[in-house]
Amino acid sequence: MSRGGQNRQPAELKLLKGTLRPSRERAERPKPLTAAPPCPNWLSPVARTEWKRIVPELFRIGVLSRIDMAALAAYCENYAILVQCSNYIRRKGGYAKYLSGKNSQTAPHITAMNKAAAHIRAFCTEFGMTPSSRGRMEVPKHDEPTDEDLD
Numbered sequence: 197m198s199r200g201g202q203n204r205q206p207a208e209l210k211l212l213k214g215t216l217r218p219s220r221e222r223a224e225r226p227k228p229l230t231a232a233p234p235c236p237n238w239l240s241p242v243a244r245t246e247w248k249r250i251v252p253e254l255f256r257i258g259v260l261s262r263i264d265m266a267a268l269a270a271y272c273e274n275y276a277i278l279v280q281c282s283n284y285i286r287r288k289g290g291y292a293k294y295l296s297g298k299n300s301q302t303a304p305h306i307t308a309m310n311k312a313a314a315h316i317r318a319f320c321t322e323f324g325m326t327p328s329s330r331g332r333m334e335v336p337k338h339d340e341p342t343d344e345d346l347d
Contacts, residue, residue, distance in 0.1 A: 209259055209324050230258055233265035242279050243272035250325070259324055271319035277312040281305040 210216035232255040235247045247268065254260040260268075284305050288294045300306050320326045 212257070212259065212324065228261035228263050230255070230260065231262050232260060233262045233268065236265065236269050239269060239272055240276045242276035243269070246272045246275045254323060254325075257324075264323075267319060267322065271316060271323070274312040274315040274319065278309055278316065281309040281312070285309075 232251050235244060235251070239247060250272075251260065251268070254268075285291060285294045294305070295303060317326070
């Protein structure tokens with residue numbers, strides 16, 4: 197049985213956003229090694245391209261570790277489904293022609309696109325890749341070295 201409400205976000209993401217309550221900070225919190233996971237060889241070409249586009253940036257902001265490979269691969273494959281369905285509809289003459297005489301709720305490519313978009317949105321939220329989550333992020337400032345640090 198699922199619990200209601202929003203999914204919990206990792207503490208590191210909350211820390212970057214500045215929403216982690218001090219009472220919630222715990223030393224025993226798991227801290228996976230920050231590293232870019234390798235691109236799975238089973239990804240489709242479009243998904244592989246998306247992987248190569250987003251992994252460097254996610255790694256740069258410090259929200260990516262090797263254990264995120266499956267979730268990131270699922271995001272990339274859903275992105276590929278969205279692109280594939282969109283391209284198919286464009287080849288069929290656009291949305292108006294594709295939907296001519298069909299119900300948009302039962303048209304298979306529209307349904308697949310909507311499901312993929314919902315999955316993409318969920319994965320983007322998990323990784324902090326939505327405009328609203330980026331707006332809430334507070335990246336910790338690195339202290340400038342002082343003369344004392346150089347001695």
